[in-house]
Amino acid sequence: MMRTSLPAWMDIGLLPLINILAAFVVAGVIIAMIGENPFVALMVMLKGAFVYKGALGYTLFYATNFIFTGLAVAVAFHAMLFNIGGEGQAAMGGLGLGLVALALDPVLPAFLVVLLAIPMAAVFGAIWGLIPGWLQARRGSHIVITTIMFNFIAASVMVWLLAGMLMAPGQMSPETRSFADGVGLAQMHVIFNAIGIPMARSPLNLSFVIALGASFAVWVLIWRTRLGYIIRATGHSERAVIYAGHSPQRIIMITMAISGALAGLMALNEILGVQQRVILNFTSGYGFTGIAVALMGRNHPVGIILASLLFGALYQGGAELDFEFQTITREMVLMIQGLIILFSGALAYMFNPVLEKLYHLVVFARQEARGDG
Amino acid sequence: MTSAAGVAEMPAAISLSGICKTFGAVRANQDISLEIQAGSIHGIVGENGAGKSTLVSILYGFYTADSGSIQVFGEDISIGSTAEAISAGIGMVHQHFMLVPTFTVLENIILGSEGSGGLQRSMARAREEITRLASTYGLTVDLDAIVSDLPVGVQQRVEILKALYRGARILILDEPTGVLTPQETDQLFEILRSLKEQGVTVLFITHKLREIMAVTDQVSVMRGGEMVAHRNISATSPAELAELMVGRPVLIEGIWHEASPGNTVLAAERLGLDGGGAPLIDEVSFEVRAGEILGIAGVSGNGQSELLELLAGIRVPTRGQITINGHSISPDQPASPSMIRSLGVAHVPEDRHAMGLVLPFSAAESAALGYEHTPEIGDGFWFDPARLNARCSRLMADFDVRPPDPALKSSLFSGGNQQKIVLAREISAKPGLLLVGQPTRGVDIGAIEFIHRQLIGLRDQGCAIVLVSVELDEILSLSDRIMVMNGGQSMGIIDRGRADARSVGLLMAGVA
Numbered sequence: 001m002m003r004t005s006l007p008a009w010m011d012i013g014l015l016p017l018i019n020i021l022a023a024f025v026v027a028g029v030i031i032a033m034i035g036e037n038p039f040v041a042l043m044v045m046l047k048g049a050f051v052y053k054g055a056l057g058y059t060l061f062y063a064t065n066f067i068f069t070g071l072a073v074a075v076a077f078h079a080m081l082f083n084i085g086g087e088g089q090a091a092m093g094g095l096g097l098g099l100v101a102l103a104l105d106p107v108l109p110a111f112l113v114v115l116l117a118i119p120m121a122a123v124f125g126a127i128w129g130l131i132p133g134w135l136q137a138r139r140g141s142h143i144v145i146t147t148i149m150f151n152f153i154a155a156s157v158m159v160w161l162l163a164g165m166l167m168a169p170g171q172m173s174p175e176t177r178s179f180a181d182g183v184g185l186a187q188m189h190v191i192f193n194a195i196g197i198p199m200a201r202s203p204l205n206l207s208f209v210i211a212l213g214a215s216f217a218v219w220v221l222i223w224r225t226r227l228g229y230i231i232r233a234t235g236h237s238e239r240a241v242i243y244a245g246h247s248p249q250r251i252i253m254i255t256m257a258i259s260g261a262l263a264g265l266m267a268l269n270e271i272l273g274v275q276q277r278v279i280l281n282f283t284s285g286y287g288f289t290g291i292a293v294a295l296m297g298r299n300h301p302v303g304i305i306l307a308s309l310l311f312g313a314l315y316q317g318g319a320e321l322d323f324e325f326q327t328i329t330r331e332m333v334l335m336i337q338g339l340i341i342l343f344s345g346a347l348a349y350m351f352n353p354v355l356e357k358l359y360h361l362v363v364f365a366r367q368e369a370r371g372d373g
Numbered sequence: 374m375t376s377a378a379g380v381a382e383m384p385a386a387i388s389l390s391g392i393c394k395t396f397g398a399v400r401a402n403q404d405i406s407l408e409i410q411a412g413s414i415h416g417i418v419g420e421n422g423a424g425k426s427t428l429v430s431i432l433y434g435f436y437t438a439d440s441g442s443i444q445v446f447g448e449d450i451s452i453g454s455t456a457e458a459i460s461a462g463i464g465m466v467h468q469h470f471m472l473v474p475t476f477t478v479l480e481n482i483i484l485g486s487e488g489s490g491g492l493q494r495s496m497a498r499a500r501e502e503i504t505r506l507a508s509t510y511g512l513t514v515d516l517d518a519i520v521s522d523l524p525v526g527v528q529q530r531v532e533i534l535k536a537l538y539r540g541a542r543i544l545i546l547d548e549p550t551g552v553l554t555p556q557e558t559d560q561l562f563e564i565l566r567s568l569k570e571q572g573v574t575v576l577f578i579t580h581k582l583r584e585i586m587a588v589t590d591q592v593s594v595m596r597g598g599e600m601v602a603h604r605n606i607s608a609t610s611p612a613e614l615a616e617l618m619v620g621r622p623v624l625i626e627g628i629w630h631e632a633s634p635g636n637t638v639l640a641a642e643r644l645g646l647d648g649g650g651a652p653l654i655d656e657v658s659f660e661v662r663a664g665e666i667l668g669i670a671g672v673s674g675n676g677q678s679e680l681l682e683l684l685a686g687i688r689v690p691t692r693g694q695i696t697i698n699g700h701s702i703s704p705d706q707p708a709s710p711s712m713i714r715s716l717g718v719a720h721v722p723e724d725r726h727a728m729g730l731v732l733p734f735s736a737a738e739s740a741a742l743g744y745e746h747t748p749e750i751g752d753g754f755w756f757d758p759a760r761l762n763a764r765c766s767r768l769m770a771d772f773d774v775r776p777p778d779p780a781l782k783s784s785l786f787s788g789g790n791q792q793k794i795v796l797a798r799e800i801s802a803k804p805g806l807l808l809v810g811q812p813t814r815g816v817d818i819g820a821i822e823f824i825h826r827q828l829i830g831l832r833d834q835g836c837a838i839v840l841v842s843v844e845l846d847e848i849l850s851l852s853d854r855i856m857v858m859n860g861g862q863s864m865g866i867i868d869r870g871r872a873d874a875r876s877v878g879l880l881m882a883g884v885a
Contacts, residue, residue, distance in 0.1 A: 226745045226756050229738065236731045242687055243720070243728040244743040245711025 006352070006359055012298050016344055018351050019296075020310070023343040027336045034327050041321060041328065048320020049313035055320075057189065057202025063305075063312030064204075064269045067211040069290025070308055071218050072129075072263035074299035076143075078222055079255040080235035085132060085147030086263040087287030088154030089125040093264025094271045095158065096124025098278035101179045102166070110182030117183070118210075118268060125264015126257040128154060133256025137249035143256070151287070162280050175279040184276045185268060205273035214262060215301035221258070231255050263287060292341040295348060307344075314340065384447030386411040386543050386574035387432070392441035394427055401427040402438070403598045409543075409591075411446070414565055414575040416585040416606075419595035420618055420817035421788050425578050428595070429545055432576075433465045434458040445543070464541025466532040468548040474521035478514050479503065482535045499538070506537050511567045525672070526557030533564065537573075544568065545576045550584055554672050555845060555878035562588045580818075582611040583846070594618055619819045628825050632853045635663035638698060638806050638837035639684070645692030646679055646861075652691075653679045655861045663805070666828065666838040667866075668852025670845060670877050676861035677841045678723055681810045684839065685720040686713035697806060714743060716806075719799035721792075723810030723841065729795040730783045737765035737779035740798045768797035773823065789820030796824060800831055807831060810841045825851060845874055845881075859883040 006015070028038035049059045069086040076083035083089075100117040108116075132146035159174065168177035185206040192199040222228040230251055234241050238248040270282045293311055297303030318333030343350070385408040392405040402424045409415045419425045430436045432443070434455040443450055445461045452458050458465075472481050483499045500516060507513060512530050520528060529549060536544055546565075550558045565575050565588055577589055585592050586606060594602045594617040602617045616622050639661040646654040654676045661667045671677045682688045684695060689707040697716050702708045710720075720743075722728035730739040741761055746753045749764060765779035772793045774786070783791065792812065799807065812828065813821045828851060832838055842848050848855055855872050857864040857880035864880040 223758070224756050226754060229741070229745055229756050233731050233734070233742070236733050237727055239724070239727040240729070240731045240742060243685075243710060243722055244745070245686075245709055245714060 006356060010355060010359065012300070012303060015348075015351060015355060016296060016298075016303075016307075018355070019344040019348060020340060022351070023336070023339040026343075027339050030335070031328070031332075036325060036327055041325065044324045045313075045317035045321050047317075048324075049317030052320070054200035054202040055316060057200060057204040058316040059309070059312040060208055061202060061204045061269070061273075061312070062315040063308040064208045064211045064273075065266050065286040066289060066293045066308035066311045067215060067305060068266035068269070069263055069287050070293030070297060070304040071214055071301065072125075072259045072261075072266075072287075073290050073294035074297070074301070074304060075218060075222070075231075075262060076129075076255055076259040077294060077299050078228075078235050079231045079252060081133075081136070081252060081255060081259070082144050083129065083147055083256065083259045083263075084144055084291065085129065085150045085260070085287070086266075086290045087283050087285070088147070088151035089128040089260040089263035090266040090283045090287050091154045091158050092128040093121035093125035094267035094278055094282055095161065096264065097121040097267050097271055098166070098176055101183050101272075102176060102278075105180035105183050110180060113180070113183045114185070114272065117272065118265075121264045121267045121271075122261035123264070125267075126261035129256040129258075129260020129263065130253060133253040133260075136256070137252040155281075158280060162278065166278065168277075173279075176277045178277045183272075185272045187273070203274045205269065207269035207273045210265070210268060212305070214265060215305055218262070219301045227254070263290070289337075289341075292345045296340075296344040310340070311337070383411055385409055385444070386413075386446060387576070388444040388447075389428075389432075390442055392428070392431060392438045392443070394431060394436060394438050400598050402431070405441070405595075405600050407593055407600060407603075409574060409576060411574050412569060412572050413590040414569050414577055414588055416577045416579065416589035416592040417595060418579060418582065418585050418592055418614060418618060420580060421815050422817075423595040423618070424598040425595055426547065427598075429465075429547055429576075429578055432458065433463060433545060459539050459541070462540060462542040463545065464536025464539060464543065465545045466529065466536060466547065466549060468551060470528050470532055472520050472528060472531060475519065477517050477519055478523075478531050478534075479516040481520055481531055482516075482538050484535075486539060503534060503538055506534060510537065510564065510571060510573075512537075512564060524557070525552045526554070526560060529553070529557075529561065530564065533568075541573070543574045543576065545578070547578045548580070549577070550579065550581065551843070552673060554882045555874050556882050558584070581846075582614050585614065586611055596620060615818055619817070621819070628822070628829050629850060630829075632665045632832060634665040634853070635835060637661070638663050639839070640696040641684070641693065642696075643693040644680070644683060644690050644695065646676075646683060646688060647691045648679075651861070653861050654683065654690075657693075657858075657861075657863045659856055659863065659866060661806070661837045661839055663837050664832055664835045665853040666832050666840055666851055668848035668855045669839065669841045669858060670848045670855055670881060671843070671858035672881050673843045675858045675881075677843075677858050678810065679861075680858070681720075681723065681808055681839070681841050684713075684808050685718070685722070686710040710743070711746075714802075717804050718806045718808065719802050719804035721795050721799050721807070721809040721812060723814075725791055725795050730791060732782070732784035734783050735780050736769070736774070736783055736786065736794055737761040739783040740765045740768055740779075740794055742798070744798065744802065768794070768801055771801070772797040772827075787817070788815035789817045789824075792816050792824065793820065796827060800827060804836055806837045806839070808839050808841075811843065812840070813842075813844065813847060845877060849874065849877070857881055 031038040031041050048055055050056050069090065072086050073083055097117045097120050100120040101113055104113045104116060128150060132143055132150055135141040135146050136143040162174040162176065166176045167174060188204040189199040189201050222232065230241060230246050234248050234251045241248050241251065266286060271278060275282065289311060293304055293307045297307040314337050318336065321328050322330050322333055387409040389405055389407045392402050394402040405428060417425050427436065431438045434452040434457055437453055443452060450461055452461065479496065479500060482503055487495055503516060512534055514527060514530050514534065520531065549561060553561060568575060579585060589606055592604050592606060593600055594614060596618060637660050642658050644654055644657045645652055657680065659667065669677050679688060683690050686708045687710055690704055692704065695702040697718060700716055726732060731742060738761065741750050744750060750761060762779040766777065769777040769779065774790050774793045812824050816824065828838060840851060849872060853869050854866055855877060856866045857877055859881060860883065
């Protein structure tokens with residue numbers, strides 16, 4: 001992989017902006033080609049994501065999912081592990097959470113059930129990350145393959161349970177019964193309205209705060225703890241980790257468990273925050289989009305929060321586009337998201353050489369001007 | 374700049390003028406001018422990063438110069454690819470051989486110039502031609518031997534034959550002696566002299582002054598991307614060349630003085646380590662006492678690296694026993710690297726890029742590797758960059774690391790300064806036993822002197838040192854006793870007084 005010699009602000013600030021701009025330009029050209037005005041479309045999208053009543057709430061709600069799955073990918077990536085299994089880990093997180101809620105809500109007060117259910121989401125996600133981690137560390141099965149496989153296994157397990165023993169009695173859709181009243185996370189507009197700040201109705205809930213807390217925790221873990229130091233060292237050089245006296249296998253398993261736990265927490269937002277029952281396919285691709293979020297956010301929590309906001313806005317504003325324009329369909333919106341992922345993920349370093357050349361030209365010109373050539 | 378006035382009737386084999394090459398912000402070659410007389414052996418000497426490799430790469434068509442002109446035998450040419458270099462009569466023997474190990478010598482030599490039509494016919498023709506070349510230049514090789522079965526020195530001959538077969542009249546050798554025993558080096562020099570007698574021009578790139586003095590006619594010195602001097606060998610000395618390379622006077626010899634060894638710190642008894650086929654280490658026994666340096670000599674790949682990793686706990690012995698400060702380690706009682714470190718053992722690993730440092734880490738982070746749990750750095754859970762940086766700054770001041778910037782990425786330091794970071798980290802742990810592998814590999818002369826002084830100084834404070842190096846000069850100049858390894862076995866331990874390049878070299882070659 002090519003490493004950049006650009007200053008940090010260009011590498012983590014300017015480059016992603018250029019990438020997003022490029023994606024929007026290409027998307028704009030396509031929108032113009034189907035006969036719509038790309039600028040009008042952009043305005044509709046921005047309004048849909050931020051301005052309309054409740055829009056911001058929806059944007060942040062989606063962003064919450066992306067923060068969790070993005071963090072999951074990032075933590076694993078610091079150990080050079082490519083965790084593609086966020087989707088399955090999130091699904092299992094939802095299952096763990098649901099099992100606790102369904103088992104305990106008849107007997108325990110709601111807040112206690114919630115307090116017990118939240119860690120369960122992390123634990124189930126962690127286990128679903130740990131198994132591929134173990135297979136990688138002890139058996140050499142490649143983590144990319146195993147995590148993908150575990151997505152399928154998780155999906156099948158969910159179908160089997162939700163259409164089987166967990167299915168609510170007396171109905172036809174594959175989902176559990178609703179949790180008892182109060183077993184859920186408070187929605188933000190309820191909290192804000194209660195303290196006298198008016199806020200439009202949206203599914204945004206306390207999970208968003210937990211996601212921000214998780215981002216801070218990940219930052220602390222990676223850059224302020226010994227474990228994080230060793231995780232990063234494992235990512236760069238396993239031999240150096242062995243030399244330092246640690247077992248890379250152990251670190252791989254620990255990292256995958258942490259990664260899986262973060263993905264599992266995504267279930268808080270969808271299950272505890274909104275559905276208050278376990279439904280099928282609630283992960284709807286957020287686990288995969290988390291890969292793009294982490295790539296774009298350069299595996300740093302701050303970058304991941306910003307990238308999550310962008311993707312949240314795309315989700316929400318994209319829905320608005322679909323609604324406003326006859327010609328722009330849901331698929332068109334998916335294409336725009338695809339372009340962003342393409343430019344800021346797969347082609348993240350495409351503009352790097354150009355930028356580097358320009359930068360060095362400027363630096364040289366300055367040096368020449370100072371006369372030390 | 375020399376003008377080579379005396380040999381005006383014959384054009385120079387290579388004549389460079391004003392060659393410049395920059396990589397990003399790095400000026401690797403600045404205004405290089407050089408004349409190489411036809412039929413001479415011309416050395417280019419310089420420290421790592423002086424721009425030798427860049428210059429050679431430009432000559433052989435790997436890079437294109439930003440500006441400047443190249444003349445070969447009086448003709449202006451541009452070399453845009455290796456194919457163009459070959460057709461201009463330039464051949465190259467790389468530091469790391471470019472041979473297919475499972476092919477025969479003949480197959481390797483014709484690879485890339487097989488000719489058209491049936492392979493059998495062109496092979497027969499090639500065999501004739503190569504046999505003729507081999508006898509002309511005294512390069513005896515069995516053409517039907519499989520390359521991987523041949524000793525390294527012979528493989529190098531295959532590389533030379535390969536270049537000659539392609540019609541090379543100018544032969545570039547890039548650090549050719551790094552993998553050779555002293556005897557093989559002498560044989561290589563014989564070959565180079567006979568090439569010269571036959572009119573071949575040799576360009577010899579090295580950082581070893583002894584070799585420059587032994588085999589070349591002229592030498593050019595590079596420093597910091599510039600050509601700083603040209604000398605006739607008869608009119609210069611190693612000391613002058615060293616000074617030109619570094620830019621200041623350097624003391625090469627005379628750091629060692631008599632040791633006063635104490636108790637035995639490390640004892641190895643009949644150590645063995647099995648690899649895939651033959652044992653990597655077999656029946657190796659030795660002792661090291663406090664306040665002495667045991668040098669382990671050997672041609673690269675004869676078990677020294679594995680031995681060092683066994684002692685450091687990175688590998689577990691298959692047989693035998695290691696005793697460190699009374700604590701024994703055996704196949705049944707293995708010890709991890711951190712346990713061994715807690716016995717007061719420090720380890721400067723051979724491969725500082727993969728093991729000694731984490732290249733993308735800041736210097737401060739790299740300087741904590743293996744010591745993350747020590748009170749100086751953190752309490753075992755938290756990790757405090759401020760304390761880390763402060764500690765690294767101290768180490769950098771003590772060991773003269775440049776630039777003294779703890780936040781700079783480890784990969785951006787020069788080889789010598791990287792090694793100083795590793796040494797500083799390990800020596801500051803105040804070890805009772807120091808394991809050192811290749812302490813000066815890829816390190817410039819100025820830093821070599823510093824590192825050698827540190828090692829002797831540590832020895833004088835009573836530290837036992839095991840020194841593994843493929844640089845025989847280094848072993849000879851630092852060690853109190855020398856163990857020679859060949860094929861995973863100890864060929865014997867010699868006292869300093871009785872060791873010289875010849876006696877050790879014979880043992881290295883496996884001639885007991």
